[in-house]
Amino acid sequence: MEIVRHEVDKDADPQGLVYTFGGAEPVRTIRPGTVVSTWTADCYGGRVRSVGDMATQVMDTRFINPQTGPFHIEGAEPGDTIAVHFCSITPSVDWGVSTTIPLFGALTTTPYTAMLHEPLAERTWIYDLDVTERLVRYHALDSDLSIDLPMDPMHGTVGVAPPLGEVRSALTPGSWGGNMDTPEMRAGTTCYLGVNVPGALLSLGDGHARQGEGETCGVAVETAMDTTFAVELIKGAPTPWPRLEDDTHIMATGSARPLEDAFRISHADLVQWISGGLGISSLDAYQLVSQTALTPVANVCDANYTVVGKVAKAHLPGFSAYDGVHERLRAMAASIG
Amino acid sequence: MEIVRHEVDKDADPQGLVYTFGGAEPVRTIRPGTVVSTWTADCYGGRVRSVGDMATQVMDTRFINPQTGPFHIEGAEPGDTIAVHFCSITPSVDWGVSTTIPLFGALTTTPYTAMLHEPLAERTWIYDLDVTERLVRYHALDSDLSIDLPMDPMHGTVGVAPPLGEVRSALTPGSWGGNMDTPEMRAGTTCYLGVNVPGALLSLGDGHARQGEGETCGVAVETAMDTTFAVELIKGAPTPWPRLEDDTHIMATGSARPLEDAFRISHADLVQWISGGLGISSLDAYQLVSQTALTPVANVCDANYTVVGKVAKAHLPGFSAYDGVHERLRAMAASIG
Amino acid sequence: MEIVRHEVDKDADPQGLVYTFGGAEPVRTIRPGTVVSTWTADCYGGRVRSVGDMATQVMDTRFINPQTGPFHIEGAEPGDTIAVHFCSITPSVDWGVSTTIPLFGALTTTPYTAMLHEPLAERTWIYDLDVTERLVRYHALDSDLSIDLPMDPMHGTVGVAPPLGEVRSALTPGSWGGNMDTPEMRAGTTCYLGVNVPGALLSLGDGHARQGEGETCGVAVETAMDTTFAVELIKGAPTPWPRLEDDTHIMATGSARPLEDAFRISHADLVQWISGGLGISSLDAYQLVSQTALTPVANVCDANYTVVGKVAKAHLPGFSAYDGVHERLRAMAASIG
Amino acid sequence: MEIVRHEVDKDADPQGLVYTFGGAEPVRTIRPGTVVSTWTADCYGGRVRSVGDMATQVMDTRFINPQTGPFHIEGAEPGDTIAVHFCSITPSVDWGVSTTIPLFGALTTTPYTAMLHEPLAERTWIYDLDVTERLVRYHALDSDLSIDLPMDPMHGTVGVAPPLGEVRSALTPGSWGGNMDTPEMRAGTTCYLGVNVPGALLSLGDGHARQGEGETCGVAVETAMDTTFAVELIKGAPTPWPRLEDDTHIMATGSARPLEDAFRISHADLVQWISGGLGISSLDAYQLVSQTALTPVANVCDANYTVVGKVAKAHLPGFSAYDGVHERLRAMAASIG
Structure with a gap:
């Protein structure tokens, strides 16, 4: 490192x-x-x-x-x-x-x-x-x-x-x-x-x-x-819109106007991300997101508005984002304490 | 009772x-x-x-x-x-x-x-x-x-x-x-x-x-x-848009399309509510809301979309909503436990 | 009469x-x-x-x-x-x-x-x-x-x-x-x-x-x-959103917020109306509307906003709306001078 | 030339x-x-x-x-x-x-x-x-x-x-x-x-x-x-949003999402343009625009949507845009046939 x-x-x-x-x-x-x-x-x-x-x-x-x-x-x-x-x-x-x-x-x-x-x-x-x-x-x-x-x-x-x-x-x-x-x-x-x-x-x-x-x-x-x-x-993993991850949640952002489009971007990305990560159909992921998402508004003032859709990892058994890079970076950060 | x-x-x-x-x-x-x-x-x-x-x-x-x-x-x-x-x-x-x-x-x-x-x-x-x-x-x-x-x-x-x-x-x-x-x-x-x-x-x-x-x-x-x-x-207290209160937060809702209007309604109401409740100017309340609000989206599917703006009571020293009716109803609810 | x-x-x-x-x-x-x-x-x-x-x-x-x-x-x-x-x-x-x-x-x-x-x-x-x-x-x-x-x-x-x-x-x-x-x-x-x-x-x-x-x-x-x-x-002809007709144009209205939804309603209705009236596919009608529509905004002030999509009858050979009721009512109006 | x-x-x-x-x-x-x-x-x-x-x-x-x-x-x-x-x-x-x-x-x-x-x-x-x-x-x-x-x-x-x-x-x-x-x-x-x-x-x-x-x-x-x-x-004349002029109309464009913001930009610009050009108050110009504007939608497909607000010069006695540059360019165009 x-x-x-x-x-x-x-x-x-x-x-x-x-x-x-x-x-x-x-x-x-x-x-x-x-x-x-x-x-x-x-x-x-x-x-x-x-x-x-x-x-x-x-x-x-x-x-x-x-x-x-x-x-x-x-x-x-x-x-x-x-x-x-x-x-x-x-x-x-x-x-x-x-x-x-x-x-x-x-x-x-x-x-x-x-x-x-x-x-x-x-x-x-x-x-x-x-x-x-x-x-x-x-x-x-x-x-x-x-x-x-x-x-x-x-x-x-x-x-x-x-x-x-x-x-x-x-x-x-x-x-x-x-x-x-x-x-x-x-x-x-x-x-x-x-x-x-x-x-x-x-x-x-x-x-x-x-x-x-x-x-x-x-x-x-x-x-x-x-x-x-x-x-x-x-390498080789496209990310169409910015995503975030912390120890407890995965998050997808959307930035657009009107604000409902920012919402749609973030939730459509959550659906596809979770569908892929859990190996379930898009409609099953749509349903799961509908019952588990937290959706804090980020900004309603900038040139585009931003919405964050987030789902607790606790609700996504077996899900791993980008092969665990967050956990590795977390450990690296801890090591420099 | x-x-x-x-x-x-x-x-x-x-x-x-x-x-x-x-x-x-x-x-x-x-x-x-x-x-x-x-x-x-x-x-x-x-x-x-x-x-x-x-x-x-x-x-x-x-x-x-x-x-x-x-x-x-x-x-x-x-x-x-x-x-x-x-x-x-x-x-x-x-x-x-x-x-x-x-x-x-x-x-x-x-x-x-x-x-x-x-x-x-x-x-x-x-x-x-x-x-x-x-x-x-x-x-x-x-x-x-x-x-x-x-x-x-x-x-x-x-x-x-x-x-x-x-x-x-x-x-x-x-x-x-x-x-x-x-x-x-x-x-x-x-x-x-x-x-x-x-x-x-x-x-x-x-x-x-x-x-x-x-x-x-x-x-x-x-x-x-x-x-x-x-x-x-x-009696005698108008409430233009629905508000919520629990033990830790006050909340103002807005329901409109596009979604940014739902946001505006809820946050403008938070500003006026807090301005009145704390006895501070509208611009001072605007500033305080800008730094303290949580803003979970409620729905983006109904005939109008709903946004909730909420502020922790811990950040509002001395604020009392509707003369403490929530606390009284909370006590009433506890008594029938 | x-x-x-x-x-x-x-x-x-x-x-x-x-x-x-x-x-x-x-x-x-x-x-x-x-x-x-x-x-x-x-x-x-x-x-x-x-x-x-x-x-x-x-x-x-x-x-x-x-x-x-x-x-x-x-x-x-x-x-x-x-x-x-x-x-x-x-x-x-x-x-x-x-x-x-x-x-x-x-x-x-x-x-x-x-x-x-x-x-x-x-x-x-x-x-x-x-x-x-x-x-x-x-x-x-x-x-x-x-x-x-x-x-x-x-x-x-x-x-x-x-x-x-x-x-x-x-x-x-x-x-x-x-x-x-x-x-x-x-x-x-x-x-x-x-x-x-x-x-x-x-x-x-x-x-x-x-x-x-x-x-x-x-x-x-x-x-x-x-x-x-x-x-x-x-009888037996549903009209989901108000339509208008004059001697030269057919028109479809949409009333919603945000204003682009009013546009979408009116133009989607034009597409379906013309598709049916000319006996062409929806995509062919979508194309024809894209090149022929006039789209005056009606209002951007009411509780819903209204857009009018209109197409000249001159561009719709053989099209007849509701079996010619406009022409019959026009004649009736003329007869009462 | x-x-x-x-x-x-x-x-x-x-x-x-x-x-x-x-x-x-x-x-x-x-x-x-x-x-x-x-x-x-x-x-x-x-x-x-x-x-x-x-x-x-x-x-x-x-x-x-x-x-x-x-x-x-x-x-x-x-x-x-x-x-x-x-x-x-x-x-x-x-x-x-x-x-x-x-x-x-x-x-x-x-x-x-x-x-x-x-x-x-x-x-x-x-x-x-x-x-x-x-x-x-x-x-x-x-x-x-x-x-x-x-x-x-x-x-x-x-x-x-x-x-x-x-x-x-x-x-x-x-x-x-x-x-x-x-x-x-x-x-x-x-x-x-x-x-x-x-x-x-x-x-x-x-x-x-x-x-x-x-x-x-x-x-x-x-x-x-x-x-x-x-x-x-x-020289020295700023134009915040694109304007158009032909022989019969002046026009102001707005490009934004949602579509009502494109409308607002174009009509707010019409109000200020006409207020200045006719020497009337902003509210008088707001009133005049409200009764005279034509408002064709331009596009509802691009990264921003565009609305055109236009007013007939016939309704604006004495109004001259940018000191008559349109008329001069029109004449120049005619001279090259």
Whole structure:
């Protein structure tokens, strides 16, 4: 097992980070079986630091959500799958930030859900992060209330270069992964991504100290992250839409609009995945998914909306995803403890 | 505290049961503070009993999902809210049934998502129910696999008469409740429903021994239920969309198409509910919901789709819903244990 | 041919008019082959009469869109179709009215597309109608501009009692017709509606002196109408979704959310209708519709959205809809001049 | 006025054509005020030529819809608008082709509207084109029916490089134009596109001998085109979403999912455009659009769906779009006869 440290010049953004999936040269080649330790900027590139900082004033909001990478995964070819296991995800600073951004979010008019309303007010919330106590402290802006919430660090954005020669903004999720914004992308989870170009070109970023399901206002508790992940390559196994696995569940994601299509993608993939894995007919798998799926919404704010369908492994006797790669990566992560 | 037994003639269906919300005379008047013990038929009225029974052949599928009720809640007027607390929900038989129904479900063309495909095959699955062990046993039809799943009994359908003089099929969820099909409607949960007509006209049915989130194929593990619930009346408190509460979470439901509108309804209601309950501004509540909400999909198969937004009470210091009626009904339920 | 005058007491609203499809006793029985002359109120029941009248202040907006009827069509049974041919539709007053209504319309948050914005401002526009010159005069409220637009009178709402025992608000369109709000429902058009209950229970209202496609703000140029229509009964011919026919085109409507489902319903019906009418395969009809359909949006503001798919008869050699009933009703209309 | 001939090597595809907006080097620089005469391949690159040719067998369907271009428009900078006026669009061959493509189209399951159905059958239709008589002859595959339809040549795809550094498949429409698939893009129409990168990088292709509104099966009567267009540059005038203008109407397009968002984009843009052009308030323009808009659906099959909102200039006294550039380009086109 190789452990690689990928340094990021935290002051050099945006020079050293990328804002798209596809369209950038790889920063490094990673051999399958490697553990990578690196750092990711927060979605504002660190520019929004106090309740008086309005994102639209302190930065160019066309350049938002910088990604670390892309990493060229050695030997990855279209038709393969890469497995990215998150060994640890830890805030690298003691504060997080969230904001309302004009014309962005689930409960506001946007450039797509176009209306005649004025935008909602732009506001910035700063959270205290306590990594030791694993707490995220919320402070209301218009009154004195503060609330301690559990820390649950995750990456909103993980993905590879898209198919069809496309280059997509890091704000958009899709079949290549990207800005899925699901709280399931936490330490202990393995993310499976289908490879569209040689080397896959893996990038990640958008750390959240915690996030509600739906990311309603469009922004989680954004923070810079020290992150360690292990990468494996699964040859000859295509993965049409990103899948996740942790110790207890398998998960299929769909990212599309309207939201029911995101649901359909994730559940149709669950049906086919389970049908194959258990050796049962598609209709039998459809029935089993209908009675066992958990279906947390991930985001209803990004350029595509994301739904996660998940089934407990306890309900899938004998099922093994990708020949047990999650268990192997889990063990590898434990060994570096 | 009054305890009322409402008998249903199990052989008289459909004479004794109703297929709509609104449009039927009440079967009984219930005083607020009463515990009601009754029975509900399965969604097929008991007519689909073996893997050889196809719903479209053994019954008139225009008459599906019979409801017990409606109950006139004494003193309920438009602008009030009724609280329905589920004390116990127990399968009354040792089997459950699920099926695919042509042109119904999330992963098939339907009369609304109209396409040129032939319908998927119609199939019937019979489950063994073990109330003592709280197990639901799945049997694949096309191979030998059987799987034991945890029993988690719930009602898919709970509602009152709709507003605007409408009468709605028991297959449809909306602001009046109805066929929301959320697994959260289990024993221990209180459901809050806004009153649209004098007496509210509460009905319930569609028992599920368990259900996946999304009810993907359109049908859960359907079974007849022995159910006990307590009703309370909250005067002068409107509830625009159904809300739920259990010991750990408050929940807001939205039922609409497309699915993102169901999400918007539930999360906008969470924001306003929490804003009022904590005495914080709407934008501060928007922020808090964005970081704390859990958002399980309920159904993506019915005439409207349903999303549940929920927030842990642990994250809402000092919040009390409807002046603590859930706690009082919970205590009442415990006292009849 | 029988000609019947159905008088409406214009001052007795809401006593003499209905606000739902289904749920009301018929006001009169009509024999197939009859021409009916009657009057319909504007959607506000005549209560909004000047730019200073705000609908939410001068009326109870739960009771909006009153319908004339329902008419029991003699002999109509479920599985049949009624054909309603509009002989003439003429404004009965020299003014029309449109408004913005808080939380209603395509470019505003609504109770379904729930957001945190304040409602748009409520405003009332009064139009001058000149039946002789067939002009509708628009006056801007915030500046001096006036514009003469062509009069194109139509009924926004035409329908029958829904299936499944439902009673639906006159604000909602669906498979029973109702509030479709398509400008195609003008004099010279025949509307085909499937029968769900004995007698069909036909109602109509919501006259518009003209309307844009989409009815963007939610309200057309609303006005009271003197309307003459002929009714025919087509036995044994089901019509799942409302269809229209004029001298040049056949049309199929779909009413659903999201809007693409309304499109799918209308185009799938066009495919099947044309496949049957020309005796070609479904795929050949799919191809022909793909190259010939016109697809005007009808409304994107009501409880369901409506799309009209239409194909020129000139492109359908030998096609005859319902054995030529439109031509016979057209001739009947001409004979009464 | 300069007239430029841009030759395309018709046999060199895909070497000489591009499959994305953005991501390709310009083939030529065009000065504003220039008329360009060129050729575009059909969407299959000419590889589907008979009813026995199935697209999925005779070509790599990942490389579909080749575009001629991109052209660097001299002086175009972000924040500007380019105007592309179509002088003539003429089929360059005497045949056109349409097909069903598995998992593509409005009335079938797709990778996004994921279902468990088998794909619809793949079929190919060949049309006879008669440029002199302006006829397009349809031949049914499963029976003997042939129908002559009017020729109405247009380009399905016209666009520039997208914003945010994205590169988008030529199959996708959006704010940069692209695969809008509206029949309004015919000779005599001017298309306005906002500039996102220096030189704009204009491409076009996807000629249709005719197309129904909605492009229901996903494919029009595809054919190679000889096309002449004039380009003008409008400095300092941003155009957020593509607009069109012909001699009688102004038009605003929206491309998004769900379809109601495409509607909202186009109508919100109409409201703001007309508000500015007539000098009336937004609410007055909202009212005027509500009564005057025509709203043909463009496509309900592509990666985004497209709606066109249009208003007759006759209803907009004194309105002039972009200072009359359409009229000037129209005159320029006439002068080259």
